[in-house]
Amino acid sequence: MKKNLYDFYNHVTYIADTTSSLRKLTIKDNVNIWKKFFISNINDAQIETALKTLKLDIYLNKKVGTLSFGETKKLEFLRLIIENKKVWILDEPLSNLDEDSTELMKQTFEDHCSKEGSIIFSSHQNPGIYVTEEINL
Amino acid sequence: MNFLNKIIFFYYREYKLNMSGIQDILTNIIFFFISIFIFIFSIGPDKETISFIGVGILWTLLLLSSTLSLGKFYQDDFENGNLLIIHLNGFSFGFISILKTFSHFLFVQVPFLLSIPIACILLNIGNDKLFYLFASFSIGSLILSCLGSISSSMNLMNQRNFLLGSVVVMIFSVPVIIFSVGIINMEESFNSLINILFGILLIVFAINPWASGLCLKLSLENN
Numbered sequence: 495m496k497k498n499l500y501d502f503y504n505h506v507t508y509i510a511d512t513t514s515s516l517r518k519l520t521i522k523d524n525v526n527i528w529k530k531f532f533i534s535n536i537n538d539a540q541i542e543t544a545l546k547t548l549k550l551d552i553y554l555n556k557k558v559g560t561l562s563f564g565e566t567k568k569l570e571f572l573r574l575i576i577e578n579k580k581v582w583i584l585d586e587p588l589s590n591l592d593e594d595s596t597e598l599m600k601q602t603f604e605d606h607c608s609k610e611g612s613i614i615f616s617s618h619q620n621p622g623i624y625v626t627e628e629i630n631l
Numbered sequence: 632m633n634f635l636n637k638i639i640f641f642y643y644r645e646y647k648l649n650m651s652g653i654q655d656i657l658t659n660i661i662f663f664f665i666s667i668f669i670f671i672f673s674i675g676p677d678k679e680t681i682s683f684i685g686v687g688i689l690w691t692l693l694l695l696s697s698t699l700s701l702g703k704f705y706q707d708d709f710e711n712g713n714l715l716i717i718h719l720n721g722f723s724f725g726f727i728s729i730l731k732t733f734s735h736f737l738f739v740q741v742p743f744l745l746s747i748p749i750a751c752i753l754l755n756i757g758n759d760k761l762f763y764l765f766a767s768f769s770i771g772s773l774i775l776s777c778l779g780s781i782s783s784s785m786n787l788m789n790q791r792n793f794l795l796g797s798v799v800v801m802i803f804s805v806p807v808i809i810f811s812v813g814i815i816n817m818e819e820s821f822n823s824l825i826n827i828l829f830g831i832l833l834i835v836f837a838i839n840p841w842a843s844g845l846c847l848k849l850s851l852e853n854n
Contacts, residue, residue: 503719514712516644518651527647530640531634532720 507574508583512575513566517559521550521569528576536576544575547598551600563590571602582606584615637720641730641771642737648740655700656742663696663743667753678755685754686764686815690808693743693768697775700739704731704783705847715851725844732773732780732839740772760815767811770828774807775800777835784846788853806831 525541528534536544545551546547548568558566567590574582587603588596600623603613649656670688674681702794708714717727747768751761781798789795807828 500721503721506719510712512712514716516648519647523647526642531637532634533646
């Protein structure tokens with residue numbers, strides 16, 4: 495793995511406890527930057543659908559700094575979708591989300607896993623989805 | 632080709648970020664000009680004296696103003712996790728530091744470079760010296776950006792005393808000041824002095840990715 499480190503990195507992305515979206519810019523700017531910087535193969539229509547599903551389309555021209563914590567969290571998931579990498583590493587993915595959003599995230603996880611993707615995550619709450627291996631600490 | 636596109640869009644990202652915080656750049660420029668006014672008022676109306684020490688004042692203020700922006704060199708990207716995301720996108724830490732150094736040069740130092748002619752009018756520095764000032768500042772500011780990159784990456788874990796970063800830059804920028812001011816005051820030895828300045832640039836440019844890259848890696852590992 496050390497030899498092909500950047501090859502490995504090409505398949506991995508993560509969400510930490512911080513928000514990586516640029517707070518001074520609007521959602522639209524952030525999405526544009528991610529799409530170009532990650533050389534994403536996700537097209538505009540797919541991004542639009544994802545924005546609508548995550549209910550972020552109404553805030554498109556709003557600065558990220560003015561969004562609530564739950565909304566910024568959903569924006570982080572949008573980054574994962576745009577990056578389109580196989581392995582997601584998530585830290586507390588379901589915290590600060592309302593019930594509807596939690597359901598939506600679970601659906602997103604299942605969709606990702608059904609497309610040969612893998613998710614490694616830590617969580618205080620039971621996510622209520624099928625997990626292949628669980629480590630209790 | 633993909634890698635080149637990534638570099639281009641890294642700078643697009645930096646451009647967007649800097650334009651959204653353009654007030655920071657303007658504040659630096661305003662600090663620079665207000666400091667010039669303070670120097671002029673404190674020296675008095677003697678044109679000869681102002682003209683004689685003008686170049687020294689200009690270089691000192693350029694150094695001080697450019698160190699003001701060092702706090703944001705890596706700090707924002709480090710705190711919001713973007714450094715790691717950029718790294719996962721295929722850029723080594725050393726390469727990130729090179730890209731960031733050029734970004735600092737473009738968005739912080741170039742505005743100073745453009746404001747030098749106005750500062751020259753205020754400090755009564757003749758047009759004949761403008762070319763030498765431009766030449767020395769173009770190289771000198773890139774050296775300052777490299778030093779800034781090293782010192783701010785060293786200070787990422789330092790939450791208390793960020794001035795330490797500016798102190799490091801100032802100590803190592805002494806040779807830059809000596810040779811840059813020398814170029815302007817000793818025009819006959821322009822070639823030899825600019826070569827020395829260029830040599831210093833090559834040294835810090837070679838050290839920068841190693842030192843900054845390692846500091847970034849260590850900071851992320853210990854965060």
